[in-house]
Amino acid sequence: MKHSQDYPLNARPMIGLEDEYPAGFVDPWHCHERAQFLYASAGVMSVVTPQTSFVIPPQRAVWLPANTMHEVSCRGAVSLRTLYIDPVHDNAPDSCRVLEVSDFLKALVLEVVKFPAAYDLDGREGRIAWLLLDEIRRMPGAPYHVPMPSDPRLVHACRAIIADPADRRDIDAWSVLVGMSRRTFTRTFKQELGMGFALWRQQVRLMQAVSLLASGRSITSVALDVGYESPSAFTAMFHRAFGEPPSAYVSR
Incomplete structure (x- = not known):
């Protein structure tokens, strides 16, 4: 499994990855230099931070600010789409939260995770990446968390x-x-x-x-x-x- 540390922070403001995980998979406690947007396109996953426990059902996402310690576990098979975002560029939520995902945001996420690592910032791909960040900021929160x-x-x-x-x-x-x-x-x-x-x-x-x-x-x-x-x-x-x-x- 690749994480944000696999890519230099100055590589691109946003990097997308797609992964498939089996039921019972656990990614133990860790954190990333980049902010992280975890989107479950299918399956249910649990994300625990020192302060909060989240359950993310299909078609929802969790936002994790940079350097947030967390553990991820899959309650069933999960299709995961992850965006790693340079904290210099995010201007997005400053705390962990579950977000609703509109059809439009979903389409943008599925597009960005297919970009090559060195995509053109000044072309179509760059414009889509910036638009995706704008859409994340617009998404309302969802009640899938409890304090720890x-x-x-x-x-x-x-x-x-x-x-x-x-x-x-x-x-x-x-x-x-x-x-x-x-x-x-x-x-x-x-x-x-x-x-x-x-x-x-x-x-x-x-x-x-x-x-x-x-x-x-x-x-x-x-x-x-x-x-x-x-x-x-x-x-x-x-x-x-x-x-x-x-x-x-x-x-x-």
């Missing part, structure tokens, strides 16, 4: 829940697992993340749910896979969180 704690004991619990949102262990079980009292666990969790454990886990489940729905899974299978006892309970929670039932989300 800094306490290593809480990190252990949170990463386990993200890996398996259907895990039904309660606070007492998680407290014992990470070697904390229930009171310390709940107090530290709220201090670090600004919300209680139950709400945070609900957000993880909803984040995973919208990702699975976007990849074409049925509402019933998604409800069970993210830890709800019935599709009706999942539908009620989804409606409270997003203001519409999952069926409306799927149709849209």
Whole structure:
């Protein structure tokens, strides 16, 4: 797998690569000199930074500023299109976030990843690259992330829940697992993340749910896979969180 360090920063303001990864692939903790735009044209991937965990469903992208430590894992087979952007030129989001990808932006990305490494900056290819940067700046954010704690004991619990949102262990079980009292666990969790454990886990489940729905899974299978006892309970929670039932989300 090639990374931005394989190319001099002054080579071109933007370099595009395309890769195919199998289910279960993990690219361990690393960072890049360039800002990175990771676009999943097919499949679902997870990106974790020290502060945030993201789930990127198909046809969405995650923006990572230069020198952001992160780990990437593929929940299924993933078709990935990556743009490495010189931070001198990006003028784009200054924090990690998931972005919507319009049909127009998708077309630009698929074009740029086919450019030769030494493409003509003053010709058609250069104009497309600059236009692509403008389009990235216009894209709205998408709700596919949750905050991560800094306490290593809480990190252990949170990463386990993200890996398996259907895990039904309660606070007492998680407290014992990470070697904390229930009171310390709940107090530290709220201090670090600004919300209680139950709400945070609900957000993880909803984040995973919208990702699975976007990849074409049925509402019933998604409800069970993210830890709800019935599709009706999942539908009620989804409606409270997003203001519409999952069926409306799927149709849209």
